[in-house]
Amino acid sequence: MATRFESLPDRRTIVDRRTVADLLAAIPPANTSRMRAASVAILRGVLDRGRAEMAARLALHPSRGREVAAGYAYLTDQMLRLIADFTVTCLYPNPNPSSGERLTLIAVGGYGRGEMALHSDIDIAFLTPSKQTGWGEQIIESMLYTLWDLGLKVGHSSRSLDDMIRMAREDLTIRTALLEARYVWGDNVVYEEAARRFDREIRDGSAAARAFVTDKLAERNTRHVRMGDSRYVVEPNIKEGKGGLRDLHTLFWIGKFAYRVSELPDLVGKGLLTREELRRFQRAENFLWAVRCHLHILSNRPEDRLTFDVQREVAARMRYADRPGRSGVERFMQHYFLTAKQVGDLTAVFLAHLDETFAGRGRRFGMPSIRLRRRIDGFTLDRGRLALPKPDHFLADPVRLIELFALADRHGLEIHPLAMRQAGRDFRLIDNAVRADPRANALFLDILTSPRDPETVLRWMNEAGILGRFVPDFGRVVAQMQFDMYHHYTVDEHSLRAIGLLSRIEKGALDVDHPIATELFARLVSRRVLYVAVFLHDIAKGRRGDHSILGAAVAEKLCPRFGLTAAETQTVSWLVRHHLLMSATAFKRDLSDFKTILDFAGVVQSPERLRLLLMLTIVDIRAVGPGVWNSWKRQLLSDLYEAGEEVLRLGHKQKGRGERIEAKQAQLRAELGWDDATFDAYARRLPEAYWVAEPADVVARNAALVESADAAQLPLSIVATADPERGATLVTVYAGDHPGLFYRIAGAVHLAGGNIIDARIHTTRDGMALDNLLVQDPFGQPFDEPSRLDRLSAGIADALANRNRLADRLAAKPMARTRAEAFEIEPQVIVDNKASNRYTVVEVNARDRPALLNALAHAFFQSKVTIHSAHIATYGERAVDVFYLTDLVGDKLIAPARLRTMERLLLAAAEGEGSLAAVA
Known part of the structure; x- marks a missing residue:
């Protein structure tokens, strides 16, 4: 334990175990209930003072997450040792224990790793050489009652060594928890025997390692789906969510089990991480632990979801100040999402190494053999994935950084994680010369307007840092959140999801939800204009001023660079400038008021713009998040489209309006079967606005x-x-x-x-x-x-x-x-x-x-x-x-x-x- 916490400063200010032990030893002899109650009173004060010390340290140094997490674990260690010593020495002394009455207490799970937040569970296990004895049961029961009386949440088990091995074989959760096992108190010989047997009987052999890796990755994928399967949800779970602490822990568990590392820096020696990647791992872990510790203190409960009501307070505690156009809370959350992205990058590197270690020749980890050509346009193929022929491939021609993703899109290939890693290292090669290169821009436009899967490839570019480097205006909104309850994702994630939705509409995959848009897509003259407009529609968010107006100016600058004509540039700029027009009109105006339709049509001016605007509006709304789109919004947008299209087709005349009323009345007359006099009297009772406003x-x-x-x-x-x-x-x-x-x-x-x-x-x-x-x-x-x-x-x-x-x-x-x-x-x-x-x-x-x-x-x-x-x-x-x-x-x-x-x-x-x- 000493080595685990040796870097923790001023440990005795957290808890002075010797002083507290003397106080416990001085409790007058009495029955066990009274003595235990007296010990709880002493220990509660020790616990409160230790927690106050850690909260003060966090307030003074709000970004030292790992130090504070270690401090809470150190405090817990000392409390357990004090409780154990008092229980064995004063409550149930046993001067001559038999060989079967040996007992050791180990920390498992996150606590075993030496990291805790204020309200983290205390996961412990009591191990015995063989079947539990009566004396051991007394010790365990008394210690647990003491912990519960202190208000601590304890996850505990009591097992013999044989039971431990049997259950570790059967249960992945137990196997993972024991992987982090750490000696806390008791018979050290029993602990060492447990460690040897776990290594020999559970971890030994490549088959065991492969099974563990497969199970942990499947568990991770299930957890991601449960938590929303995105790093960029605006109320993230910092422990269980994608890009959170659990993902970092999973990487270390895999390294520890499969590669026999004991400490995080050992990953470098095994070639799993470079020294720079290790520093990124540690920075991410430190930041996430800081946020988690602040969350537990603020909410005073085991809260791991970074909800809106605490985001502002956590940002203030971590000293994120407001900046022009950006609030402190938005800057804090951008740091969070960039950290989650770093975790994703590290995960990709890890998976590449797992693939190399556990896949057979010509095979990919967990996948069938793939045989393809060995080279494509200067890139190589490694088991069906685009790879680099040599590490300096991008250095010779930085445009290849864009070409890599264009080829992946064109041939439907994945990119090798090591190629992604190199792209992430070399992304700074993209400078103004590359941005102005016609070949690079043509390749990018091919990706953006791809008829295949543009969202996935753009997402890969974004993960590697290439997208924000090639389009710096987009780089400004990467990981940028909007502090509101409406937008579920960061700005870049929202834009990429919108591209994906547009592609699905074009392919007819959303024809049930969007029949009009699906039918109209085939009639579009300006297909690539639409894709570029969707990509750019929110690109100026987070700046001072109206993001629609500022975004239109950005579009006028970027579109010629991408290779669009002057007419196409003008249309993209108009779409970005007015991308909120259709939703604002449909949802906030009376569509039965003919002036509403005339004003809307007066801004739109052409049927092609109307078609483009409808599709941009649909994907913009749907990409906000789950549950935002509904059939009522679809109905309103459809009504506005049809009314606007009628005006643009017929001109500013109300001929179409009158025809629509007559048609609606004729349909109703036929349905009701009333005589003409009765129906005419009924029709005259209702104003013209009624017949326009209400559906048939x-x-x-x-x-x-x-x-x-x-x-x-x-x-x-x-x-x-x-x-x-x-x-x-x-x-x-x-x-x-x-x-x-x-x-x-x-x-x-x-x-x-x-x-x-x-x-x-x-x-x-x-x-x-x-x-x-x-x-x-x-x-x-x-x-x-x-x-x-x-x-x-x-x-x-x-x-x-x-x-x-x-x-x-x-x-x-x-x-x-x-x-x-x-x-x-x-x-x-x-x-x-x-x-x-x-x-x-x-x-x-x-x-x-x-x-x-x-x-x-x-x-x-x-x-x-x-x-x-x-x-x-x-x-x-x-x-x-x-x-x-x-x-x-x-x-x-x-x-x-x-x-x-x-x-x-x-x-x-x-x-x-x-x-x-x-x-x-």
Whole structure:
């Protein structure tokens, strides 16, 4: 143990074992329960002081992760030795133990490695030469009770040496834990015998090593899939996630088992790592341990997930300061992701060595024999993978750094890890001359626009550091996160995923989700323009200013270098400049308002641009992360595309609009089978905006509801139906129109546990409200169980009839603490009287929270305005709600004083001022 922690400074300030041992020895003799309780009181103080010392060291030197992790393990060692000595000497003395009463205590797993965080489990094993004795059972039980009384989480086992060997053979987890076994206390002879038998009976032979390596790599792959299979998720698990501590541990376990190394630096002697790679390994391990130790202290629990609510605090503790255009937390998280990337690079090097060590001639590790040509364009083939003919291959011609990946794409080959390692070493050979080289740029454009698998090859380039070096603007966003709940990945990971999605759409692999985009792809004139635009659309993020405008300027600089024509460059720049236009229009504007479509078409200007923009928008949204895309967004984008395409085809005339209304009414007339007089009267009751806004299936449902309600002379009728196609529940309310109708509906939906994602509010010419709402549950899914649908409908009916004391129930419902509270969002109200010819458009940006829509709707009620439609969009922690309004007589809101009053009420509602009772 002394050698394990000999580099740990000032060990006695952590715990002075001799002084504590004297205190324990001075406990007056009594029954074992009282003596053990007295020892716990002493040890608890020792533990608290030791932990406080380590926390103080971390606060003083916030980046010394390995030192602090070793300090916690050293403290645990000393505590166990003290407990063991006290138990054997004072509680259950045995002056003449028999040969069977020998006992040794070993540390296993991470604790055995000598690394722990504040709340890490203490993994220990009690070993005996043979079957356990009564005295040994007393010792083990007493020690465990003491540890539990101290509040420690202990993973323990008690085995004979024969049991240890048998279970290690059967269980990979036990085999791995024992690989890290370290003597802590007890009979050293038993420990040494255990170590010899483990080496001889478990580790001996290449077959055992191959089996261990295979099992550990399979375990690693399973863990990666479980944790999201990406290093670049913005709330990473620093222990179990891809690129985390467990990946580093796996490398060392493999080296220790298969190559018989005992310490990390021994990996260099075995040729598994170079000295520089060892330093990178140690830096990565040190950083990850520092982050983990800070996490445990901040959360005061065994927390290994770097969630949004702690990222800012960890960044502050580790002294990451704000910089122009970049917050401290974003700089910290970029360091994390670059570290995770380093772990991935080291893993690739390790796998190459495993392949060389364990694969037979002409075979690859775990793969069948592959026979291919031995050379391709100056590169060699090593068991089916592109390799280098000599180490200085790139030095002779740096363009080969790009050519390596172009050949891999063209021939569908993998790249040998040692070639990747050399590319990673030589990437600095890419200078301005290489960037300006037409051959290099042509090769890169071939990769980017490949009809095969551009995402994978670009990802390889990014892992090797080649992509960011060849395109320095892209290098600025490598490992860059955005501190929000909307984006699930770093900027570079998001862009590469978008390229992959675009390729899948082109191949028809996503035709069910995107039938229009799949069909349109074959009609594209500017295919390579689209791929370049997707690659560049977020390239200016993290700079001061609008990333769309700045990105368009970057595109104008890069596209000619890549070999695009002036016309293609102009289109790419336009797409990057407007890549948010289509989603903003579809999700935040009323598509039934013809001026919305005219304004959108006026910016787009050409059908080809519209097709390109649709596909860029789809992959941009889908690449944000899982669960962000849904059928409702698909429906809105499809509606906007069709309306925009119609305007661009027919010109700025409303001929198409009128034809669409006539066609919809003719279809409904045929479905209903009403006589002409009845149908014509019904059609006249509803304004033109209704027939434009509502899809044919909703129009048919509304007509059936109105017919049955009017026939029964019902003052209120509500129907809630699950709508899987839209990924929501359609709630239709038919009632006498009156002020405050919408905010009461919004409050009732909130009480039922629902969220309104879209609302289209219509008033018939005879004074009835016909409102269609799309509602989702808190998980973004439709309400589909009959009982929940009934509860939703009943809740709305009670609220509108004022039967359920809506205000009191809203006030009584607790406001759940949400993850959005980790973000600072200043509420903003934007009033736009130019976006519509008929309505005043009001956009509210605020932190998302329960009942926000209810509060905003009440503010509109207080402002004495009529809501005609509401469009609810949520981007992680940020809610963007847009409302189309008029005054009570149907005119736009013009008076400045009235607009100021409404804005003040909306800001108060967005900030959550006042109680829900007051809001309701």
